[in-house]
Amino acid sequence: MIMAAKVTFISVQVFICVTLVSGSIVTREDPLQPVWDNLSQVPSKILTEMQKILNTHSTNMKEKMASKTEVFKTVLQSVKQSKANAQSEAEADESGSHLQELMSHSLTGAFETFYKSRVKTDYDAALGNDDTIASLEETEAKLMRHLDQMLRKSDFLFDFNATIEDHVYEVMHNDERRQLTIRNIDGLLNDIRERRTPNKRDVCSPVLDNLRKFIVEDLPSEQRLEELEKDLAEKYQAVVEELPSVLHRDCSDILRLKQQPPSGVYTIYPTGDPERKVNVWCDMETKRNPESKAGWTVMLRRRNTSIGLLNFNRSWDEYAEGFGTPGEGGEWWLGLNWVHELTFHQPYELMFLLRDIDVEHFRVYYSRFIVEHESRDFRLSVEGFEGTVSDAFGSFHHGQPFTTHDRDNDNCDCNCASNNQGGWWYNKCHRTVLTASFPESNDRSMKTIRWLTPGRWLVLDDVTMMMKPVEPTLQQ
Template identity: 40%
Template sequence: MKLYDCVWVLWAVVVVVAPQKTSAAGKVHLDYTMTLPEDPLQPVWDRLESISQEVLTGLQLQMTQYLRKTQDNLESLSLKISALEDKLDSSISNFRSQIMEEIADQLTSMETNVREKLSVLSGRITLSSDTLVNISSNVIRINEKVSGIDDVTSSGDINNCTVLVDRVGDLMNEQQLIIEGQTANGSQVAENVLDEETVQELRSAVAQLRESPAFLPRDCSDLHWHQPQSPSGVFQTYPTMDPKMPVAVWCDMGQNATLDDGGWTVILRRQNTSWGLIDFNRTWSEYRAGFGMPGEGEWWYGLASLHALTYRQPYEVHFLMHDMELGYYDACYTTFRVEDEGRHFRLIVDGFSGNVTYDAFKSRHNGQPFSTKDVDQDDWIGGNCAANNGGGWWYQRCHRTSLTATFPTSSDRAARTIRWLARDWLVLDDVTVKIRPSTYGLRFDSHSYSN
């Protein structure tokens, strides 16, 4: 046993065996207190207390070194970024210069090409102008050589145009014979004789005149303007002014006593004979082209034709309707236009008057595209208004007028049939819708008085 172990044992025995004297107050007397021996582990405890400070000092030193190294790296990175920015700026500047130079070269090349083409075009225009002058002079010569033309054209009858064309054709044939005869004899063609190229151009023009109708009425107002005494009936019109695309239509020419009320193009006719004569639940293409037989029951004029007419000039529209119990009603609008197919034949309508007491057509249908059973363009989320009502129309959600729907089989005003909303629903069994240019009646009166 080591010495300090013996000391510890001895001290323990003394503490336990030796009686402790206390003072009167019960406290241990100072003469008997023992001084404890020095703790042999004290150096360990002191060492442990100093370790934390050393560790902290070492950690701080490492952090300082790491921070210094990081700052050095950041400075190096900053220098590299600055160098890269300088290089990028230089590259961008060079690229911009190259682009500007290339654009300038392209513009110069384009300007040169445009100038060359303008020069060629200018030459062609000059040549065409000379040709027109030559044709004009030749036409004057034709007029001088054609006898009796003034007598032919003075009456203004359309058939006289055909006579004039025939006379010009005969003259060109005579000129051609002269040219051929003089050429055969080896002589020069006289100055007052048409050259062969001009003759061919005139022949082509005359052929086109012969193939084209002498008069192309766009609608019934054109027919009424020239022939106000004509009775109402079916006529050929040319809404697109294309002689190859005639459209048959019923024209309301008015009465002899009220000729200014004529010139109406009937675009929709419905009459209830055994619940209608034809089916109006048609496709988009059918409503675009039109269907039915004008003058023979029921028909629809066609959206394409409506656009061709109404975009050229202002039109008005007149609705004439018969309620199966309450009699006749009418509604008029001073503005009626149908836009092109690219805008889905959108409706523009305004200027209401009439005895139906309510502007149902504009209030619900103005600005709406056309819808059919196969092209749903209405605002009703729950379905297709056209399919639901049995006919194409300018539906919204869905309608306050529906003139292409099925006919009623009873006087039930809540049924989904052909109808118009007034104070209550009008249940209709007969409908006529017709259009003509706005203020046509006033212009017709002025034209009649001036003649």
């Protein structure tokens, strides 16, 4: 409305200037008829200057618009081809559908490339090596996992589509309005040029000044168009950078997809949701045997050092969500909610690395490890023992719910977590507990971090508890 009023105001100024030149105002049915009757009296240099301004401005705009990206051009073209009186809501639906189709083709192509280069190669290799059904099922699981990640990424980008549409319609609304106004003024100047006569008094300079101000200052500028495009590009880039191409569920995914990654802190996505991520320590070196792989996700780390000595006498909520900071020299507990998400959706194995205060090292391995949902009190399921020390963990703690000082689920009249200063899968009470306090002496009868073996307790000052998906076995 404001812009239309300004155009009308300029038209009135043209009417006044040409009637001043003619010396009279003649009443007609058309209120602008005096303009048309006296167009020939507008000075030539005014017309030339006005035309020059419009030509320069039009050339600059065309050069700016020609440099836009292909995707942006496609969207603009689809909107321009719509009827001038179409409802904005219908235009938005059409433009949004077109943009979603472009995104869908892009994501589909990316997935097909991934399938041919990675998953299909793994599948063909499995067939060539006569792998068992378990190996083929593992390959299928990889495919389904990455398909789920691509679908999540697609949904995430479609949600971002609304922001893109807002920018497109704002730019198009300004651009169409600008082009229409310039065409109207350009047509008026051409009319004046065709009817003008030379050597008339220059009384219309104010009209030229107002027109110049209107074009340069009031019309939506190409600078605004560039600002919108830049803002759109920055927001899209932020989305792309935030969302990785592959959402690693655990450390074994990282080991498989990266070239010899070192042990260290990595970000994983146990649920496959890009909004739910957690930093973990990945052991990329330790192998159960020479034929197996590393890629362990460390869920518990204890070390009796000046850097360690983290307080493990924590509440139920803290054990559920996790605490401590993974890193060199530190201690931490990966939350039981994350452990459940990992172990309950595919088979996991578990390994303990233990060091006794007399500098004796031990290993314990379990071929199956599951932690149930919080509604089941994170109940433990563990089996398939191998190791250089006793099966204290599986034989006594299998099937037990988790207990903390503020939630007592053990089989003792006491609260085992309170007695041992740390949460655990207590029975009545324990044959091993790895969250208790560190030993202050060599007294093996003290309630401390320990593991029961025939004849004595191991008192521990360095513990690692880590897990990874079970590796498929091959049929010989």
